[in-house]
Amino acid sequence: MADIHEAPHDVTPLPTYFFVFIALAAGTLLTWYASTINLGWANTPIALFIATTKAVLVILFFMHVIHSTRLTWVVIIASFVWLGMLFVLTFADYLTRFWAID
Amino acid sequence: MSDVTVHADEHVHHPFLQHQFEDLGQQHEASTLGMWVFLATEILFFGGVLMAYWIYRTIYPEAWALAGEQQNTLAGGINTLVLITSSLTMALAVRTAQLGSRRATLVFLFATMLFGATFLGIKAYEYNAHWHEGLFPGSHFTWHENPELAPKVQLFMVFYWGMTGLHALHMVIGVGLLVWIISRAWRSHFGPEYYSPVEVMGLYWHFVDIVWIFLFPFLYLIPHFGVLHG
Amino acid sequence: MTSVTYHDVQFLEPAKTRNYLNVDYGALSWLLTKDHKRIGILYMVSISVMFILGGFFALMMRLELLTPEGDLLTSDTYNKFFTLHGIIMIFFFLIPSIPAVLGNFILPIQLGAKDLAFPRINLLSWYLYMIGAFTGLLVVIIGGVDTGWTFYTPFSTQYSNTHVIGTTFGAFIVGFSSILTGLNFIVTIHRMRAPGLTWYRLPLFVWAMYATSLVQLLATPILAITLVMLMIERFIHVGIFDPALGGDPLLFQHMFWFYSHPAVYIMILPAMGVASEVVAAFTRKKIFGYTFVAYSSLAIAFLGFLVWAHHMFVAGISVYSAMIFSFLSYFVAVPSAIKVFNWTATLYKGSVSWQTPMLYILGFIGLFTMGGVTGLFLAALGLDVHVTDTYFVVAHFHYIMVGGAVMGYFAGLHYWWPKITGRMYPEWWARLGALLVFVGFNLTFFPQFILGYLGMPRRYHAYAPEFQVLNVMSTAGASILAVGYMLPLVYLLWSLRFGRKAGTNPWGAVGLEWTTSSPPPKDNFHETPVVTWEAYDYPAMLKAMGETQNV
Structure with missing residues (x-):
């Protein structure tokens, strides 16, 4: 039970919440703006990058993961790793399905 | 504490300490971990349909581009801002519950609920528009511009309605849970010692926000940019 | 103390003899219980009904296959019977079997906890299970379903005219029940261990349940979303998985097997x-x-997620990815083999006693090894093409699921029966049952390996006459197996009333569950236990017993 009392129930200072909120709002405007200009192949990765950054901000600060136990980190990371396995191995089929067989 | 025998009855019982736990700390850790584990399953649940979406996006870039143009980017963008704001008020509600300020907690919880309802209202407006445009998949579906692409445009709309519908369902559940949390906050159940339900509610609410953070670009902003090999 | 006053008896005795079974009475005290032990019993009764139902469909299929002609069942009925057999046995029996019954009952006690972390969610999970199971039963009554338990599209979404939506909805709901059980176990194992119970002092059953819960949590959501897409497609006739409307049926198979291959580990890891x-x-x-x-439990849970497309080698997936999946499939054999070697190494020079749980487990080790090795045949890309959709596959997965998971369930049921009920089962009858199950099982399924290798396809109600001898053997075996399974039903019920009182530790086993009374009190222990010993410290226990005998 040693890991039970690790998490300090400390209170996040107000400015942190407001800075995160401003960053999220700015990210929303930025991703919208980026979608109005044609950057070719780059549009999709840019949108993905901004969305991921926003999600990480919410997870770390609004959801207090930055102060949470290592176990919480493991749970979150594991779920994304598993999702990654689904994506990678499924796309491994789709992206090579029509390769020529010699 | 490993070499001390703990008798449950030696504790002064907090009214919301459940019998299977030794103390409120253990209970708090268990409930937040429980919610995180639940959210992990939610990540895979939404992730699964997202993968299906990506595969068809890879196969049918033209249909995705056409369908993407049917989306109301302004409504989607405003909704994103509404949800982000609701996340802020939710985080502040958790904070004020931690600090033991009942009135502020109630105000922020109520604001969160209001923003949640606003989101659903705007979403309903969009749904209504799509319905009248004949963009609801099934026998109702109409698409005249490029008949050969119609089934694939419909496929996009299946994902659009399916993913936003699942998200909206989570929002409705979230608003329902907020009603319950507000009623408990009203009865002064929360304080610095015991605020796990607010915290857990917050985790759920933020997660639903994160889902939308991804859905917005995927469904509104980038469908018309093709994929991978452009 | 020589004299016991009335006062003492009145105030001490009830507290001593009060256990989770007699703490209160009445149907509502069971239906609204939050006690993990009672919920375990509720599950036990429900899945037993499902087991009998699924077994009935299996027996009918075996009877049909007694003769080469399709004379007992029409092809439509036969299709429905193998579908219902599969759905009931997998979703409504095997997935909840050991976790929801034995795990529910034993896991918190092994951890020295008063209950699971979320007792109300535990009860909710049973209700979800019942809703799912009743939906399934309803489908049976109103006409059945004929897609096979795999629900392959587009047959299930566009062409089948049976009750696909009802069945998939049932499976979807039961999936949530499974997720909630896994969630409860993970949190309980992390947060509710008794003082001194470190990770490496945990019983291996707890490690196995932990790995199982991981699979339940990470795989089941994908099945849920896949079934949702299936229901949407069937309901409004769009083409998510229908090639005629631009969908890809292989995507359904990918997502379905991302759950359903690891689901095999949900069944086998607890065993x-x-x-x-x-x-x-x-x-x-x-x-x-x-x-x-x-x-190795955790390794199986992880590697089990990387091999799913070996179910799709002939379905038209990319040959390159098929090679990768074939290669990865071999890896799962490594941790499984580690376990088998360690069990046999434990047997070496042990003082083995031949009680019923041990008989079942010896059977389990042998049959699981058979199932695992034939699994390697199927993981081999070239050989798989030869035996895909033949009885070889049927035999293989029954060796894992019945020879492995069901044998494990019966072993655990007998092992913990004294703890659960406070009564011993009749040993002689139980040994006879174990023997019948082992013989009947092998007679049923070993011929199917040969049938499959000779080319008999699965899922047909008629077959070529040259296969009849082996099919008759298989059907004979199935009848022996049925007797073997009915025996425990009779003698276990008998033991509830007439069985010998078990006492706290009838097996002389080590573990927290054997330190509390049988049946345990409502809160499992009279006071929170403190663990100061290593797991399975039998040498120390034997030494201590020797010392007390010398004194």
């Missing part, structure tokens, strides 16, 4: 946990290589 408990208890030895056995 492996039971095996570790039973092997240690009935050889009076420490498990050989504790950490290897513990971590």
